[in-house]
Structure formats: C-alpha cells, structure tokens
Amino acid sequence: MTLSFEIPLLVLLIMTAAGAILVKDLVSAVFILGSYSFSLALVWAWLGAVDVAFVEAVVGAGLTTVFFLLTLFSTSQQDTRRLPAPWTVVVGLPFLGLLLLYGAHDLPLFGDPASPASMHISSEYLERSLGETRTPNVVSSVLMDYRSFDTLIETVVIFTAGIACAFLLKRRDP
C-alpha cells in the first residue's frame, strides 16, 4: 500500500493551508502558501496529472510567491485584521464542509472507466492523438489543437491581465 505516503502528504496540505491563514506575519504566510502549493503539486503528481503538477509547482510556488512578496514590500507586513469570527462563519463553514463530504460520496471512483468523463470523447483523443498530430503528450495536443480556441481565449485573458496591471499600478507622479 502507498498509504504511508499519501496520508502525511494530505496532513501536510491541511496544515500548511491552516498555517497560511493563521500566521500573523504576512511574509511568513506567503512562504507557507508557497509550500502549500508545492505539496499540492505532489498530490497532483500522485493522481497522475503531471502537467497540472508542473503548472502548480511553477506558478503556485514560484510566480505568485514573488508577486505576493513584491506587493507586501509596498504595503505593511503585519496582518492588522483581528476581527472575531461571526457566528455564521463558525456554524456555517463546518456545515458546508459536511455537505461537501456528503456530496463527494456520489462522485465516481478515481480512474473508473465507466465514469461519464471517460465515456464521452476523451477516449477518442487518447486513441487518435498520436496518429493525427504526432504528439505523444495528449494534454498538449488537446490544449493546442483539439481545443485551441479555448487556449487562444485564455491567452487573451492573460494578456488583458498584464495590460490591466500595468494601467492600475502605474506610478502617479512620474
């Protein structure tokens, strides 16, 4: 059994997520968030989604950490918000978690060949990707060829985000 590897990983995931919320120094919170992303990348790799794991490791542990740090340098580094949690949050969030756990029972098993996601069109991609595009990595051929419109619009979104940041963060007095 590989459970000796999985359970510490999931415990680490929960602990880093809680630590990033609870810690008062915001720079520490940013670094704990980076380690959270890295253990999340390990979880993706364990589930077999290597491309997602790669993106999570690079973007979550690398790029967003730098962005958060650069933002913190121009603001305060202490978390000054110390409100007592309202009772709706204290009652509502555990209830929501229980509801999600209850709903997770109806999800198909991991890797189930009879699940709706594997029944529809994904088997076509898996069979025809190598012959039609000479691309062994099916994720690349789906993203860039079969679903290239989605990727084009996604690229437009990233471009728009860069332009918007440049406008919003422009120095007022040059």
Place this chain on the structure above:
Amino acid sequence: MIQEHDSVIVQTLGRVVIPLAQLFGLYVLVFGQHGPGGGFVGGVILAMSMILSILIFGQDGADSRLARKVLHGDGLGLLIFAGVGGLCLIGGGQFMNYASLEVPGLDEPSRRYLGILLTQVGVAVDVGVTGVSIALSLSSSEKEEVSHV
C-alpha cells in the same frame, strides 16, 4: 524600484542559476509535446528567470537588460498564436485547423505538430512577457525608496 542586491554570494549564484533556468524553460517549452510541460509552463519559467535577474541585479542593472527589452514584446505572443490560426485561413482551411498550414514537404500530422509547436511558442511569449510586466509594475508602485530588496 528594485535596487541591486549587495551580497556577492547572491550575485555569483544568480549568474550561474539564471542561464540554467532559461535553458530549462526552453527545454520545457520545446519538449512539451513529448513530456510534461508546454507553452504555459515554459513561459512561466522564462519569466521567473528574468524576474530573478531583476531581483538580484536591480531593475536598471546591466544584467537584467533582457527583462527590460522583453517588455516591448507585449502582445507579440498573442499575435503569433492568432497569426498561426490566420495562416491556416490563408492555406484554405478553417481558423486554427493546422492541417491546412501551407508548408511544402510535410504531411498532415507533421503540419499539426508544427502548428502545436508554434502556438506553444506564442503562449510562452505571452505568459513570459505578462509575468515580467506584472512584476515590474508591482515594484514600480512603491511610494518611497524603501530598499527592501
């Protein structure tokens, strides 16, 4: 405004690490069709290497001139991506259908392979330029010279 880091260890290590990171980013970008990776990840790694050079050598340092020059290419990646789709239109097919890329001497799967590679380069350029641009605009919005970095 990011100043130059004054530690010799950081600067020496940066001179070693940054080219390796750029090489790895290019490898991930080009090899994305045969292994994990692709345009997005390769672009982010390239952007990270340039942000690292900004953080180490300063925003005006001679070693981060690549990061400053890269800013002029904003929108170029999008142009490459949509341009490949437009070339497919010129070739007589549908938009983004790489089988009608007019490249002599290539059969249809190789044309699709070429189209995937070119669009991945487009995504990488777009993501890389956007990452460097966001990092630079975040660091330029400081009120005074706090000299943290």
